[in-house]
Amino acid sequence: MRADQPLLRVAGLSVRFDTPDGEVRAVDCVDLVVDRGECVGLVGESGSGKSQLALALTGLLAANGRATGSVRLEGRELLGLPERELRAVRGRRIATVFQDPMTALAPHLTIGTQLVETIRAHATVDRATARTQARDWLERVRVPDAATRLRQYPHELSGGLRQRAMIAIALAAGPDLLVADEPTTALDVTIQAQVLRLIADLVQARGLTLMLISHDLGVIGALCRRIVVMYAGTVVEDAVATTLFDRPCHPYTRGLLAAVPDLARPDHRAQPIPGHIPNLLAPPSGCRFHPRCPLAVDRCAQEKPALREVEGRRVACHRAEEALA
Amino acid sequence: MLQYALRRLFGAVPTLFLIVTLAFVLVRLAPGGPFDEEQALAPEVKANLERAYGLDRPLHEQYANYLGALLRGDLGPSMRLRDFTVNELIATGLPVSLALGGMAILLAVGLGVPLGALAALRQNSAVDHAVMGVAVLGIAVPVYVVAPLLALVFGIHLGWLPVGGWSGDARELLLPTIALALPTLAYVARLMRGSVLEVLRLPHVRTARAKGLSPAAVLWRHALPPAFLPVLSYLGPATAAVLTGSLVVETIFGLPGMGRYLVQGALNRDYTLVLGKVIVYATLILSLNLAVDLLYGVLDPRVRQRGRS
Numbered sequence: 001m002r003a004d005q006p007l008l009r010v011a012g013l014s015v016r017f018d019t020p021d022g023e024v025r026a027v028d029c030v031d032l033v034v035d036r037g038e039c040v041g042l043v044g045e046s047g048s049g050k051s052q053l054a055l056a057l058t059g060l061l062a063a064n065g066r067a068t069g070s071v072r073l074e075g076r077e078l079l080g081l082p083e084r085e086l087r088a089v090r091g092r093r094i095a096t097v098f099q100d101p102m103t104a105l106a107p108h109l110t111i112g113t114q115l116v117e118t119i120r121a122h123a124t125v126d127r128a129t130a131r132t133q134a135r136d137w138l139e140r141v142r143v144p145d146a147a148t149r150l151r152q153y154p155h156e157l158s159g160g161l162r163q164r165a166m167i168a169i170a171l172a173a174g175p176d177l178l179v180a181d182e183p184t185t186a187l188d189v190t191i192q193a194q195v196l197r198l199i200a201d202l203v204q205a206r207g208l209t210l211m212l213i214s215h216d217l218g219v220i221g222a223l224c225r226r227i228v229v230m231y232a233g234t235v236v237e238d239a240v241a242t243t244l245f246d247r248p249c250h251p252y253t254r255g256l257l258a259a260v261p262d263l264a265r266p267d268h269r270a271q272p273i274p275g276h277i278p279n280l281l282a283p284p285s286g287c288r289f290h291p292r293c294p295l296a297v298d299r300c301a302q303e304k305p306a307l308r309e310v311e312g313r314r315v316a317c318h319r320a321e322e323a324l325a
Numbered sequence: 326m327l328q329y330a331l332r333r334l335f336g337a338v339p340t341l342f343l344i345v346t347l348a349f350v351l352v353r354l355a356p357g358g359p360f361d362e363e364q365a366l367a368p369e370v371k372a373n374l375e376r377a378y379g380l381d382r383p384l385h386e387q388y389a390n391y392l393g394a395l396l397r398g399d400l401g402p403s404m405r406l407r408d409f410t411v412n413e414l415i416a417t418g419l420p421v422s423l424a425l426g427g428m429a430i431l432l433a434v435g436l437g438v439p440l441g442a443l444a445a446l447r448q449n450s451a452v453d454h455a456v457m458g459v460a461v462l463g464i465a466v467p468v469y470v471v472a473p474l475l476a477l478v479f480g481i482h483l484g485w486l487p488v489g490g491w492s493g494d495a496r497e498l499l500l501p502t503i504a505l506a507l508p509t510l511a512y513v514a515r516l517m518r519g520s521v522l523e524v525l526r527l528p529h530v531r532t533a534r535a536k537g538l539s540p541a542a543v544l545w546r547h548a549l550p551p552a553f554l555p556v557l558s559y560l561g562p563a564t565a566a567v568l569t570g571s572l573v574v575e576t577i578f579g580l581p582g583m584g585r586y587l588v589q590g591a592l593n594r595d596y597t598l599v600l601g602k603v604i605v606y607a608t609l610i611l612s613l614n615l616a617v618d619l620l621y622g623v624l625d626p627r628v629r630q631r632g633r634s
């Protein structure tokens with residue numbers, strides 16, 4: 001570990017997909033720094049490129065996808081790393097929890113097998129030891145009756161237990177950075193809070209760095225001290241949670257906040273952002289948000305706004321000052 | 326699992342019963358009878374024959390007698406090949422057909438699965454195009470074209486392999502096996518290719534990669550077992566296809582299998598022979614389907630548990 005290096009530094013990261021209809025630019029020139037021990041939230045409407053950004057970190061894009069730019073883990077460039085070396089990073093340095101544990105777990109393998117293979121992919125331990133460690137992991141994610149669960153298949157577990165098992169699998173090789181991509185979206189509302197709490201506790205207890213991805217600001221706000229807002233593949237605002245909630249700057253962030261039902265003020269109706277996310281085959285010129293933006297001026301359609309420091313946050317908006325005024 | 330197997334086994338009994346009944350009625354529904362075409366058969370001789378074979382009894386009685394004998398495993402005497410019982414005719418034909426069909430299925434799966442998987446893993450490569458090109462041909466060209474072609478090229482022109490007839494030499498089964506296996510092999514290869522391509526895109530395979538597993542582990546443990554399931558399901562229909570195909574192949578290569586006398590038997594209204602062979606075919610198909618279902622349960626835990634509960 002080098003003190004002068006952030007754990008993760010993403011710079012100019014773009015993800016493009018070749019499709020029969022043309023090139024989809026799912027992630028466009030994203031800059032993002034995650035320090036060791038931080039909990040960073042990545043928020044944005046569905047389709048804004050959050051998942052593809054997460055997958056691009058360790059080279060897990062679909063076959064028609066391509067990432068350019070730079071992803072550095074403690075200074076070491078990961079983009080373009082040969083598959084062999086990436087394998088040592090996946091699971092061991094950067095682990096990912098996916099959205100739907102029903103499809104993200106192999107239906108034909110027991111939970112035990114899926115835990116053991118992860119442990120053994122990164123450490124030279126014999127099967128029996130790995131099995132014991134696997135049981136310990138299930139206990140750590142608060143799965144009751146762990147020994148029995150090890151022998152069960154994913155479909156035999158409830159949604160909540162499945163996601164706990166998925167978390168155990170992600171953590172089993174002892175990663176530094178946990179990327180949780182919509183970890184509670186597929187779960188019942190009552191279970192969501194439990195799983196979030198579990199993630200928060202594990203992150204604290206194990207000194208993990210967390211990148212939590214969600215379309216739900218409520219989920220992000222519950223766990224993250226810093227929030228990165230994405231829109232149509234670009235980062236539009238990056239701020240400390242309190243700043244973001246108290247004085248959102250980017251018109252899109254404001255829209256997101258207004259779209260969250262405020263339980264404290266039931267008289268205020270949630271206001272969805274008018275319009276919809278653009279077609280990424282031909283994204284709008286300039287600021288990708290300008291067609292939906294209440295503050296848009298001519299310049300917004302012509303010039304892509306850079307992420308810049310404005311009153312203690314980073315924001316990509318030509319009219320940031322006016323927005324805050 | 327055992328309980329499930331037994332239940333499925335008992336479940337097959339009514340199906341078999343239905344097939345026997347239908348076949349019994351259908352052969353008799355066809356115009357004419359077994360002794361109609363023999364020339365110069367005096368009416369009293371024909372009547373005697375019909376009495377001897379019980380054909381003078383009312384239909385329901387014939388049916389009851391047939392079922393009674395069937396329960397004892399007796400398929401009765403052949404009505405046209407009068408020196409033989411149906412059991413004897415089947416006993417000589419079945420081993421040849423089983424060997425031929427079994428080898429054809431083994432070849433189709435043993436070669437079709439790896440070829441299909443390889444084509445998928447090297448999608449759009451020369452290997453892929455070659456495999457899929459041959460597969461399209463294999464599916465499109467019928468057995469009765471492939472079989473004589475193989476016999477002509479390898480048996481007669483090149484003289485590598487014996488063709489025509491059966492002297493007990495296992496090499497004589499080689500060309501018929503290939504001819505019989507080809508369409509199924511082609512279909513299996515195509516099925517497996519599509520299945521592997523689909524499974525490779527599934528989230529659980531991405532999870533396997535995200536965990537840092539080796540490509541071999543991702544492929545062999547996470548991708549291939551679920552990708553094989555559609556092929557396994559197809560084995561039931563494939564057996565039926567191979568059995569019908571073997572009728573043609575046996576005839577072309579002059580092999581004394583189950584197919585022998587079957588068409589002739591049907592044309593001659595040899596009730597007992599046709600019925601006996603239909604029953605054997607039905608039993609084969611039913612038991613193979615059962616075996617496939619059980620194997621499916623072994624590979625897919627979700628099915629296994631549904632069966633158990």
Ligand SMILES: Nc1ncnc2c1ncn2[C@@H]1O[C@H](COP(=O)(O)OP(=O)(O)O)[C@@H](O)[C@H]1O
Pocket residue numbers: 017018019024026044045046047048049050051052053062063064065280
């Ligand atoms: N394999 C692919 N081919 C083409 N487009 C893709 C592919 N995968 C994702 N995309 C596109 O990338 C965009 C961003 O998707 P994603 O990162 O999943 O959004 P989010 O996670 O924020 O909901 C979407 O418009 C999606 O259609």
Ligand SMILES: [Mg+2]
Pocket residue numbers: 047050051052181182
């Ligand atoms: Mg997503």
